[in-house]
Amino acid sequence: xxxxxxxxxxxxxxxxxxxxxxxxxxxxxxxxxxxxxxxxxxxxxxxxxxxxxxxxxxxxxxxxxxxxxxxxxxxxxxxxxxxxxxxxxxxxxxxxxxxxxxxxxxxxxxxxxxxxxxxxxxxxxxxxxxxxxxxxxxxxxxxxxxxxxxxxxxxxxxxxxxxxxxxxxxxxxxxxxxxxxxxxxxxxxxxxxxxxxxxxxxxxxxxxxxxxxxxxxxxxxxxxxxxxxxxxxxxxxxxxxxxxxxxxxxxxxxxxxxxxxxxxxxxxxxxxxxxxxxxxxxxxxxxxxxxxxxxxxxxxxxxxxxxxxxxxxxx
Amino acid sequence: xxxxxxxxxxxxxxxxxxxxxxxxxxxxxxxxxxxxxxxxxxxxxxxxxxxxxxxxxxxxxxxxxxxxxxxxxxxxxxxxxxxxxxxxxxxxxxxxxxxxxxxxxxxxxxxxxxxxxxxxxxxxxxxxxxxxxxxxxxxxxxxxxxxxxxxxxxxxxxxxxxxxxxxxxxxxxxxxxxxxxxxxxxxxxxxxxxxxxxxxxxxxxxxxxxxxxxxxxxxxxxxxxxxxxxxxxxxxxxxxxxxxxxxxxxxxxxxxxxxxxxxxxxxxxxxxxxxxxxxxxxxxxxxxxxxxxxxxxxxxxxxxxxxxxxxxxxxxxxxxxxxxxxxxxxxxxxxxxxxxxxxxxxxxxxxxxxxxxxxxxxxxxxxxxxxxxxxxxxxxxxxxxxxxxxxxxxxxxxxxxxxxxxxxxxxxxxxxxxxxxxxxxxxxxxxxxxxxxxxxxxxxxxxxxxxxxxxxxxxxxxxxxxxxxxxxxxxxxxxxxxxxxxxxxxxxxxxxxxxxxxxxxxxxxxxxxxxxxxxxxxxxxxxxxx
Numbered sequence: 001x002x003x004x005x006x007x008x009x010x011x012x013x014x015x016x017x018x019x020x021x022x023x024x025x026x027x028x029x030x031x032x033x034x035x036x037x038x039x040x041x042x043x044x045x046x047x048x049x050x051x052x053x054x055x056x057x058x059x060x061x062x063x064x065x066x067x068x069x070x071x072x073x074x075x076x077x078x079x080x081x082x083x084x085x086x087x088x089x090x091x092x093x094x095x096x097x098x099x100x101x102x103x104x105x106x107x108x109x110x111x112x113x114x115x116x117x118x119x120x121x122x123x124x125x126x127x128x129x130x131x132x133x134x135x136x137x138x139x140x141x142x143x144x145x146x147x148x149x150x151x152x153x154x155x156x157x158x159x160x161x162x163x164x165x166x167x168x169x170x171x172x173x174x175x176x177x178x179x180x181x182x183x184x185x186x187x188x189x190x191x192x193x194x195x196x197x198x199x200x201x202x203x204x205x206x207x208x209x210x211x212x213x214x215x216x217x218x219x220x221x222x223x224x225x226x227x228x229x230x231x232x233x234x235x236x237x238x239x240x241x242x243x244x245x246x247x248x249x250x251x252x253x254x255x256x257x258x259x260x261x262x263x264x265x266x267x268x269x270x271x272x273x274x275x276x277x278x279x280x281x282x283x284x285x286x287x288x289x290x291x292x293x294x295x296x297x298x299x300x301x302x303x304x305x306x307x308x309x310x311x312x313x314x315x
Numbered sequence: 316x317x318x319x320x321x322x323x324x325x326x327x328x329x330x331x332x333x334x335x336x337x338x339x340x341x342x343x344x345x346x347x348x349x350x351x352x353x354x355x356x357x358x359x360x361x362x363x364x365x366x367x368x369x370x371x372x373x374x375x376x377x378x379x380x381x382x383x384x385x386x387x388x389x390x391x392x393x394x395x396x397x398x399x400x401x402x403x404x405x406x407x408x409x410x411x412x413x414x415x416x417x418x419x420x421x422x423x424x425x426x427x428x429x430x431x432x433x434x435x436x437x438x439x440x441x442x443x444x445x446x447x448x449x450x451x452x453x454x455x456x457x458x459x460x461x462x463x464x465x466x467x468x469x470x471x472x473x474x475x476x477x478x479x480x481x482x483x484x485x486x487x488x489x490x491x492x493x494x495x496x497x498x499x500x501x502x503x504x505x506x507x508x509x510x511x512x513x514x515x516x517x518x519x520x521x522x523x524x525x526x527x528x529x530x531x532x533x534x535x536x537x538x539x540x541x542x543x544x545x546x547x548x549x550x551x552x553x554x555x556x557x558x559x560x561x562x563x564x565x566x567x568x569x570x571x572x573x574x575x576x577x578x579x580x581x582x583x584x585x586x587x588x589x590x591x592x593x594x595x596x597x598x599x600x601x602x603x604x605x606x607x608x609x610x611x612x613x614x615x616x617x618x619x620x621x622x623x624x625x626x627x628x629x630x631x632x633x634x635x636x637x638x639x640x641x642x643x644x645x646x647x648x649x650x651x652x653x654x655x656x657x658x659x660x661x662x663x664x665x666x667x668x669x670x671x672x673x674x675x676x677x678x679x680x681x682x683x684x685x686x687x688x689x690x691x692x693x694x695x696x697x698x699x700x701x702x703x704x705x706x707x708x709x710x711x712x713x714x715x716x717x718x719x720x721x722x723x724x725x726x727x728x729x730x731x732x733x734x735x736x737x738x739x740x741x742x743x744x745x746x747x748x749x750x751x752x753x754x755x756x757x758x759x760x761x762x763x764x765x766x767x768x769x770x771x772x773x774x775x776x777x778x779x780x781x782x783x784x785x786x787x788x789x790x791x792x793x794x795x796x797x798x799x800x801x802x803x804x805x806x807x808x809x810x811x812x813x814x815x816x817x818x819x820x821x822x823x824x825x826x827x828x829x830x831x832x833x834x835x836x837x838x839x840x841x842x843x844x845x
Contacts, residue, residue, distance in 0.1 A: 032717025039459050040720075044498070044738050047748060047755040049462030056458050088380075098526070154557055161565045169562045170553055172528055259553045261527040272687075274717050 008298070012291040019287040020077070020280070024070050027276050034274035035062060038086045041273055060086060073280065082281035087273055092281035095266060102172055103262035106185060106254065107247040109178050111240065113186025114193055119229075121190070122197025126232075127224055129202060137194060144191030153184045153257040170259040181258040185251055189243055196239055200232040207231075234301060241297035242290075361825070364844040369547035370824065372838070373559045373568040377552045379511075379526050394530055394550055395838055396436075397500035397515030400427060400446070401491050403740040405831040407596055407648050409495055413441065413516060414479075419786060422486045429477040433539045435503045436513075436520045443473030449501045450481075464493060488786035495740030497834050518543045518839045528552060543839040544826065563588065563819055569843060570827065574819040576634040576690065582819045590819055592636075593829035597736030597814035600643045601682075601698065602749070602756070603729070603807060606766035609675045610729045615707075616806035618669035619730075620659035622701045627661075629812050632693045636817055640810035642799055643735060643749065647813075647831055648742045650782070650792040652799035659806070666705040679708045683728035685719040691732055694811070698730070724759045726768055736814065738832055743783055746795055750802060751779045769808065775801050 252264030757767030
């Protein structure tokens with residue numbers, strides 16, 4: 001177990017270093033001068049003077065050679081300092097902390113919605129393969145997949161806020177303001193998980209041990225939920241783990257439509273503003289998140305399916 | 316208070332005519348003069364209603380972003396919590412505000428007399444030292460401020476409690492207009508801009524700030540001018556335009572600034588809502604690259620102008636928000652030559668003839684559009700179609716804002732879709748930045764290669780300089796008018812529309828005063844009925 005953890009930590013280090021270098025280079029090769037863009041934004045669209053631009057570049061070290069800038073930045077990161085925003089001079093770590101909770105809350109709520117829909121639907125669909133329930137749920141999954149997030153968001157607002165007056169249209173802070181964004185975000189995910197769970201269930205239902213279990217006279221409910229679902233969940237966990245990471249970023253549109261703060265918005269706004277320190281810090285944090293999620297997924301495998309070992313043949 | 320009553324009755328009368336004007340205007344949307352509510356079909360009976368103490372306005376901008384000292388992070392933006400020395404009227408005229416009077420005593424020296432008896436939200440009286448503090452704070456915290464205001468640290472001096480002297484770095488006749496800007500608001504030194512502790516002189520004070528969500532304000536009882544009708548005013552942040560409109564429909568908010576154009580028709584048809592319009596000192600136009608072949612040919616540029624129908628663009632793409640433009644400068648700016656400029660009428664035959672006469676030989680011209688320009692892509696498609704029908708091929712290039720800026724200044728495109736505007740009482744820089752060789756967009760290419768983008772150089776540069784350097788309004792108007800004639804004759808731009816600021820309101824709202832510079836909207840006469 002520990003060997004596995006150490007090895008994973010080693011590769012993770014490489015992955016993160018790679019991510020940080022690539023992001024750094026990409027930002028510098030993106031058209032649009034950060035000094036001019038930031039100053040123009042601070043001035044509400046007016047033109048900064050050449051002197052002001054030079055002063056800004058100098059103060060932020062933007063004229064240094066790129067490798068030096070990178071070393072400066074990564075040196076700070078290793079000491080826990082992600083730098084300050086060009087635009088507002090706020091610490092990047094502070095901005096990330098401020099925006100992390102709303103995004104996490106949304107991602108978890110979205111995932112809960114997704115699982116609440118997907119698990120029963122996937123199971124029913126597989127058990128009643130070829131029946132009308134199966135077709136119905138597959139159609140619903142297809143709809144869920146093809147519906148753009150923002151459109152669904154507006155639709156939910158129209159129905160639940162305007163027609164039924166049950167929930168607020170937008171905002172952040174209370175539980176009722178979380179419901180519509182969570183449903184919006186969760187349905188797309190639910191569709192993916194439903195389809196995956198269905199095919200995985202069908203595969204497992206064909207396995208011999210299931211036939212054996214049935215022939216022993218076990219009740220169908222036990223066969224389905226205890227023997228089949230548990231094994232069918234393994235590929236689903238991988239997807240849930242990875243998708244959870246995507247949810248953190250993918251929440252951007254939902255965050256914009258429902259006027260919620262969050263990391264997705266922070267990232268998009270910073271990219272457009274060419275606020276490099278925020279972009280670099282945030283990408284690194286997201287990369288760390290993905291690496292950790294992947295690791296946790298691997299560990300979870302071990303508990304769901306004891307056949308997978310940490311020693312030989314790691315996945 | 317008396318003022319607001321007079322205003323309310325004036326509006327009541329106007330609303331009586333509202334139904335008539337709505338019908339009259341139905342066929343010619345965009346023909347608005349920016350005055351009161353054409354969209355309101357009938358006058359609600361306020362006698363049977365009670366006044367409510369608070370109202371909620373949804374903004375498309377986030378005033379809670381960052382700290383209170385930054386541009387987008389609303390120093391006084393929208394909220395009227397802080398105030399500048401000089402105000403801007405809806406006719407773009409400068410009005411005394413925290414300063415009652417100003418005078419250019421020498422070429423670079425300005426003396427401002429302050430209003431006496433103005434109180435800060437903490438109860439202290441505003442004096443000259445506070446003005447010095449506020450200016451010094453801006454200069455210290457923003458690298459761009461000295462270049463923008465043309466003053467340096469130490470050159471703002473309190474002569475006595477109510478007189479402040481500014482010495483500009485060079486002769487700068489538009490100084491009063493430049494500081495008629497929300498960014499140059501007067502703040503008390505005890506304010507802590509990183510802690511959202513705002514101390515200004517405005518009619519509203521900060522009560523609570525909920526990051527990225529809303530700013531709650533309360534009326535300031537000791538306000539020096541007319542006290543607000545409302546006790547509380549909430550500025551809610553809803554950046555998505557559709558969500559803003561839906562929130563209004565759901566009554567979560569009372570006013571939605573800049574609702575989406577696609578919903579204008581339904582708002583105007585809905586009895587429970589009305590639309591308020593106000594002309595802005597901005598214009599949308601296509602800037603033509605004068606230094607790139609084949610748009611360096613005046614004949615081709617004239618042909619392109621004849622291909623476009625401004626009315627169609629305003630009616631279709633803009634859903635009637637804005638007015639068809641004749642030049643690149645909005646007519647609400649007093650020196651705009653709107654009335655004198657000859658227009659290129661929509662005439663495909665004439666356009667096609669001109670294309671034949673020109674040096675155009677079938678190459679594809681590029682139209683550069685920024686991704687965040689509202690309806691920019693749709694407008695570019697209309698342009699593409701119109702040019703195609705006179706035999707000129709174009710391709711649309713949509714770039715994200717920073718990349719667009721870069722591509723524009725590098726002169727990569729032939730045609731650049733853009734919008735000009737002013738956020739202060741100084742509208743002079745609109746013509747300077749767009750059309751002077753050393754202005755914003757032309758500067759890079761002009762300095763590097765002696766070319767530029769939309770600069771005719773020579774006489775036009777001189778005219779713009781003359782206008783820019785004079786404090787005499789007539790001289791300015793004459794010089795700029797002459798420059799605008801040259802710009803139109805040489806077809807440097809294809810004017811598209813003059814901008815309009817709109818707000819959708821619930822019918823229980825009265826007394827809304829939108830500003831020509833939207834951030835200069837006043838909320839003191841706002842009334843909310845049950």
